[in-house]
Structure formats: structure tokens, C-alpha cells
Amino acid sequence: MSEQINRRKFIRLGGAATAALTLFPSIVPSSVFGKNAPSKRVNFALIGCGNMGRSDLENVVRGLSSEGAYALAVCDVDRHRSADAVHDVNTGYHTNACLQFHDFREVTRHPDIDAVIIATPDHWHALTAIDAVRHGKDVYVEKPLTLTIEEGRLLVAEAQKHGRIGQTGTQQRSGRYFQRACELVRNGRIGKIKHVEIKIPANNRYCGGTWHEEPVPEGFDYDFWLGPAPYAPFTRQRTHYQFRFILDYASGQTTNFGAHNVDIAQWALGMDETGPVRYEGYGEFPSTGLFTTPTAINITAHYADGTVMTMRNREGDSELSIRFHGQTGWIEVSRQRVSASTPALLKEQIGPGEIQLYKSRNHLGNFLECIRTRQAPVATLPIGHRSTTICNISTIAMQLRRPLQWDPAKEEFVNDPVANRMKSHAMRGPWSLA
Amino acid sequence: MADSEKQSKAQPTASSPKADAGRVKVFNWTPSPWEELRKLEYGADHTFANTVQKLVFAAEPEEFAALEKRLIAVLKDSKSTRTAQEFTCRLLALIGSEACVDALSPLLVDEKMTHPARLALQPILGEKADTALRSALSKLKGNAKAGLIGTLGVRASDRTAAPLLASILNDTAEPAIVREAATLALARLQINPNVEAHTL
Numbered sequence: 001m002s003e004q005i006n007r008r009k010f011i012r013l014g015g016a017a018t019a020a021l022t023l024f025p026s027i028v029p030s031s032v033f034g035k036n037a038p039s040k041r042v043n044f045a046l047i048g049c050g051n052m053g054r055s056d057l058e059n060v061v062r063g064l065s066s067e068g069a070y071a072l073a074v075c076d077v078d079r080h081r082s083a084d085a086v087h088d089v090n091t092g093y094h095t096n097a098c099l100q101f102h103d104f105r106e107v108t109r110h111p112d113i114d115a116v117i118i119a120t121p122d123h124w125h126a127l128t129a130i131d132a133v134r135h136g137k138d139v140y141v142e143k144p145l146t147l148t149i150e151e152g153r154l155l156v157a158e159a160q161k162h163g164r165i166g167q168t169g170t171q172q173r174s175g176r177y178f179q180r181a182c183e184l185v186r187n188g189r190i191g192k193i194k195h196v197e198i199k200i201p202a203n204n205r206y207c208g209g210t211w212h213e214e215p216v217p218e219g220f221d222y223d224f225w226l227g228p229a230p231y232a233p234f235t236r237q238r239t240h241y242q243f244r245f246i247l248d249y250a251s252g253q254t255t256n257f258g259a260h261n262v263d264i265a266q267w268a269l270g271m272d273e274t275g276p277v278r279y280e281g282y283g284e285f286p287s288t289g290l291f292t293t294p295t296a297i298n299i300t301a302h303y304a305d306g307t308v309m310t311m312r313n314r315e316g317d318s319e320l321s322i323r324f325h326g327q328t329g330w331i332e333v334s335r336q337r338v339s340a341s342t343p344a345l346l347k348e349q350i351g352p353g354e355i356q357l358y359k360s361r362n363h364l365g366n367f368l369e370c371i372r373t374r375q376a377p378v379a380t381l382p383i384g385h386r387s388t389t390i391c392n393i394s395t396i397a398m399q400l401r402r403p404l405q406w407d408p409a410k411e412e413f414v415n416d417p418v419a420n421r422m423k424s425h426a427m428r429g430p431w432s433l434a
Numbered sequence: 435m436a437d438s439e440k441q442s443k444a445q446p447t448a449s450s451p452k453a454d455a456g457r458v459k460v461f462n463w464t465p466s467p468w469e470e471l472r473k474l475e476y477g478a479d480h481t482f483a484n485t486v487q488k489l490v491f492a493a494e495p496e497e498f499a500a501l502e503k504r505l506i507a508v509l510k511d512s513k514s515t516r517t518a519q520e521f522t523c524r525l526l527a528l529i530g531s532e533a534c535v536d537a538l539s540p541l542l543v544d545e546k547m548t549h550p551a552r553l554a555l556q557p558i559l560g561e562k563a564d565t566a567l568r569s570a571l572s573k574l575k576g577n578a579k580a581g582l583i584g585t586l587g588v589r590a591s592d593r594t595a596a597p598l599l600a601s602i603l604n605d606t607a608e609p610a611i612v613r614e615a616a617t618l619a620l621a622r623l624q625i626n627p628n629v630e631a632h633t634l
Contacts, residue, residue, distance in 0.1 A: 210477055213477060230550065285484075288480045399491055418491075418528050421527060422528070425527065426581075426585050427581065427584065428577075428581060429548070429580045430576075430611045430612070432588060432618070
């Protein structure tokens with residue numbers, strides 16, 4: 001786990017050094033040191049040109065351009081999507097140079113590409129990321145890190161083996177409110193944590209009880225889109241965006257937003273290298289129709305130290321928050337705010353002798369910086385794997401509707417062979433986890 | 435499961451127009467989910483397939499063998515649709531044992547069913563599954579063959595497959611995708627001899 005060791009070393013540098021690294025580009029123009037010189041430019045490629053991918057791409061083209069990031073190529077099995085992304089890049093740079101690829105292997109083997117942003121549907125995350133690290137690319141992988149637990153284990157191992165930098169796209173770790181809340185919790189400002197209460201969105205847009213095969217749109221390589229997933233006829237709602245409500249490709253909001261909020265819980269609890277040991281899940285799954293992810297989510301997970309984490313659908317339009325209930329009060333954090341049972345808590349300083357968490361204010365920018373420094377980013381692949389694992393176990397617990405014991409060290413269910421078989425599955429050829 | 439079948443058998447009498455004439459219907463007849471599963475089609479209502487899946491999810495280990503037997507019967511039933519067979523393979527992936535290998539072997543060499551068959555076979559530990567997978571190697575080509583090789587690699591249990599994989603690796607007539615799969619599988623077999631499949 002070289003990334004974890006590096007990260008620990010990085011954190012031990014202390015707040016000042018960390019802040020200096022983080023702030024460095026904004027204090028001193030990078031051009032002074034020639035960061036933008038072609039030899040020091042970091043060439044990015046985007047694989048998967050949907051909503052998140054295009055947003056990440058914009059961050060590279062507009063947000064990080066002055067820091068030496070350069071979007072060299074885009075790739076998608078939907079030619080129209082990659083063409084739109086090419087247009088974005090060329091418009092941003094006022095050039096006509098962006099490369100357009102259809103097959104991710106052309107990207108991962110391209111000698112001029114340094115780093116890959118992977119924003120494909122979830123069932124493609126592991127294969128593309130593993131291929132990228134095996135071919136010497138650093139990877140930014142959108143959350144959830146992988147579709148299955150075994151995929152995550154292999155990705156972490158391969159990135160370590162090949163010495164690649166990996167950032168999980170759990171960008172809340174680079175959010176001021178989240179970092180502040182986690183630091184207060186970690187330093188015991190509300191005493192020992194008894195309960196972490198996570199709210200995530202409701203699942204599934206409307207989908208009927210039956211569906212019909214439709215013609216595959218021109219320019220869309222549907223067979224490649226399916227990739228490792230079981231064959232199924234094309235229907236529009238199966239693919240772009242709504243794939244996340246079909247268990248062959250994703251796990252709904254349990255892994256979509258759950259991956260974000262569970263990640264913050266793990267950070268605040270100091271559990272980045274482990275996770276809960278017992279799970280109970282009660283989900284309501286559609287009995288028919290295209291969508292198969294649960295329409296209601298209710299998870300209770302128990303850490304070995306007695307801390308309980310619950311994850312449920314929010315009711316109405318309440319915030320998608322994480323509330324930490326401690327012995328002496330509570331702290332709640334969302335993308336909109338951080339609040340506490342005692343507001344004065346929020347003004348307290350974290351002293352030099354206390355735990356200083358990693359400070360990042362731009363998730364992709366932090367990745368870029370770490371590509372150069374070869375230090376660990378704020379959301380390493382092992383960290384992303386652990387938080388994604390919690391979400392994936394939650395889905396399994398809801399399906400099996402029985403308590404599950406989990407051994408975080410061995411990454412195995414205890415005495416539940418069916419649950420263990422659900423950690424992975426055979427992929428459709430030619431793809432595999434070999 | 436058993437209740438619904440009893441209801442199924444009772445249905446012709448209880449709900450036939452003649453029998454019901456002038457009487458209050460005493461219960462709502464429910465089809466057998468196992469029979470309905472055989473008719474499964476993409477896009478159609480799959481409530482009853484979902485019921486069978488719930489039975490598998492909820493089963494105690496001592497019930498696996500009986501459930502597996504029923505799933506094998508669906509696989510072997512000539513009236514079962516391809517979609518039903520695919521769905522059945524997914525359930526065998528959870529509880530299947532060596533007992534289902536013979537039923538899966540013919541599907542393994544059917545280009546359209548080879549992946550569902552591997553879904554079921556990949557986690558089944560033992561020589562019988564190893565042999566079935568190895569035997570299918572020469573009967574597949576292209577992506578299907580590469581996928582099968584990948585399964586041999588992920589299982590990492592059949593060392594006797596190594597010479598076969600080596601010959602595929604060196605066969606210039608094989609497409610690159612198949613040879614690459616052989617390279618990765620051989621690496622897995624050589625560096626990770628520990629069996630990763632999960633026994634029931």
C-alpha cells in the first residue's frame with residue numbers, strides 16, 4: 001500500500017507544509033517555473049464523455065490550464081458524445097488539436113498521455129483503470145470506484161504494483177465544509193462518535209414494468225458499451241445516465257451518492273483503511289421492469305469499536321447530509337453547510353498538536369499536483385475502494401436481507417458463501433479481471 | 435414455493451367458470467414462479483423470475499441442493515427460453531455446485547450462452563468445473579474464447595490449463611485479443627496459485 005504510506009508521510013508533514021503544497025500554484029505563478037512548458041505539461045485524456053466526464057474535462061481545460069494541465073484526447077463508444085467533448089476542448093483552447101478515440105485501449109497505450117480521467121458507467125471503471133495503470137498512466141476514477149469488491153481489490157493492487165497515482169472522484173474530500181467537519185470529529189470535539197447518520201437521494205426515475213427493444217442509435221457502439229456486462233437488448237433507458245439504476249452496471253444511489261457520503265464518514269472516523277464489520281440492509285427492489293436497484297434504501301453498519309453508521313433515503317427535499325452524533329453533541333455537514341449542536345464548536349481552531357487532515361481545495365487540481373510530486377492525493381484508490389466496498393456490501397445486504405459479517409482485513413464475508421460469491425462475477429468476453 | 439405450487443394444481447377446479455358459477459371465489463390463484471420463469475423474455479414482466487431469485491437469496495445452505503436441482507431442470511427444459519436460461523445461470527452463480535456442471539457444459543460452447551454459463555461456473559470450485567472449462571477452450575473462438583480464458587485466469591485453480599494457454603499464446607493464427615487473454619491468465623496461474631473461487 002505504497003499510496004497509503006506516502007499519504008501518511010504526507011500528512012506528517014503537518015498543516016503548514018500541506019498548505020504550502022496546496023497553495024503553491026496560487027501563490028507563485030506556475031509559469032515562473034515553466035510548468036506550462038510542453039515538457040512539464042501533464043496531458044490528460046478523458047474516457048467516458050457523459051455528464052461527469054464533461055464536467056471534469058471543463059475543469060482541465062478551463063480550471064487547470066494555467067497549472068499545466070492539457071486535455072489531449074477524449075474517448076467514448078458514443079461517437080456523438082466524444083465529438084461534443086472534442087468541440088468543448090477545441091473551443092476552450094481555440095485549436096483543432098483534440099484527439100478523438102472510440103476504444104479506450106488506444107488511449108491507455110498512447111505514449112503522449114500522462115493521466116486518464118475515467119468517467120464511464122460504473123461497470124467499465126475497473127477494466128479501464130486497470131488497463132491504464134498497467135500501461136503507465138495515472139488515473140482519476142469517478143466514484144464509485146468499481147462495480148464489484150473484487151474489481152476494487154485488483155485495481156488497488158495493480159496501481160500499487162505499477163507505481164501509479166490514483167485519485168477517486170469523491171470530491172467532497174476537497175470541500176471546505178467536509179474537511180472542517182471531519183477534522184472536528186476526528187479531534188473529539190463532540191466526544192466519541194456513537195452514530196453516523198447518512199442521507200442519500202431517493203432511487204430510480206420512473207420506469208414501467210415492461211420495456212421494448214429499440215434500434216441502437218447511429219454512432220453508438222452498444223456492444224462495446226455493454227462490454228463486460230451480460231448481453232441485453234438495447235433500450236434507451238438502459239444506457240446514458242439511467243444505467244445507474246440497473247444492477248448489471250451500477251448500484252443506484254447506494255453507490256452513486258452513497259459513495260460520497262460514506263467516504264466522508266470513513267474520513268471523519270479515521271477508518272480509511274478498514275470499514276464496518278456487520279451490516280443489516282432492508283431495501284425495496286422493483287419486482288419487474290428495466291430498473292433493478294432498490295427504490296428504498298435502509299442500511300445499518302456496525303464498526304468494530306461500536307460506532308453505528310446508517311444510510312437511508314432522504315425524505316422530501318431534505319439535505320443530502322452526514323450527521324455525526326457524539327457523546328457530547330452533533331455535527332452535520334452537507335455541500336451547503338456545516339452545522340453543530342453547539343455553534344461555537346465550528347469556530348474552534350485545530351491546534352498544532354491535533355490531527356490535521358489533508359487539505360485539498362480542488363480535487364482534480366490535487367490529482368494534478370500529485371502527478372508531479374508523486375505524493376498521495378486526498379482520495380487515494382485504497383481509500384476509494386474501502387468506501388465503495390461499504391456501499392457494495394450494503395447492496396448485497398439489501399438483496400440477501402440477512403445480517404452479514406464482514407472481515408475488513410481479509411475482505412471476505414464470514415460464513416456466508418453466497419455473499420462471498422457476490423463480490424465478483426464472470427465478465428462477458430473478451431473482458432476479464434485476469 | 436410449495437404453497438404456490440399447491441395453488442397451481444388446484445387452479446383448474448377452483449377457478450374454472452363451471453366450478454365458480456354462483457360461488458364466491460375462495461382465493462386468488464397464483465402461477466408457479468418456476469413455470470413462469472421458463473417463459474421469461476427480455477422486457478416482459480419478470481415478477482415471477484424475481485420471486486425465484488428471492489427464494490435463492492433467502493435459502494439456507496441445506497436448501498441449496500434442492501434449489502439447484504430445480505434450476506438445473508429449468509436449464510435443461512427444451513421449453514425454457516434463452517432469457518430464462520440466462521437468468522437461471524445467474525442464480526446458479528450464487529448456489530451452484532459440481533452438480534450443475536453437466537447442465538452448463540453444453541451452454542459453455544454455445545456462443546450466445548457461453549457468458550451466462552461462465553457466470554455460473556466461475557465460482558464453482560473443483561476439478562469438474564476446471565475440466566468443463568478447459569474442454570471448451572478448443573470449441574470457442576474470438577471474444578468468447580478470450581472470455582473463457584479470462585475465467586481460467588481468475589479461477590487460477592487449473593494448473594493443467596497452463597500448457598494449453600501457452601500454446602494459444604504462441605499461436606499466431608489466434609487473434610490478438612485471445613493471445614492477450616492467454617498472457618494475463620498465464621500470469622494469474624503462475625503468480626497466484628491460490629484458489630479464489632468460493633466453496634459453498
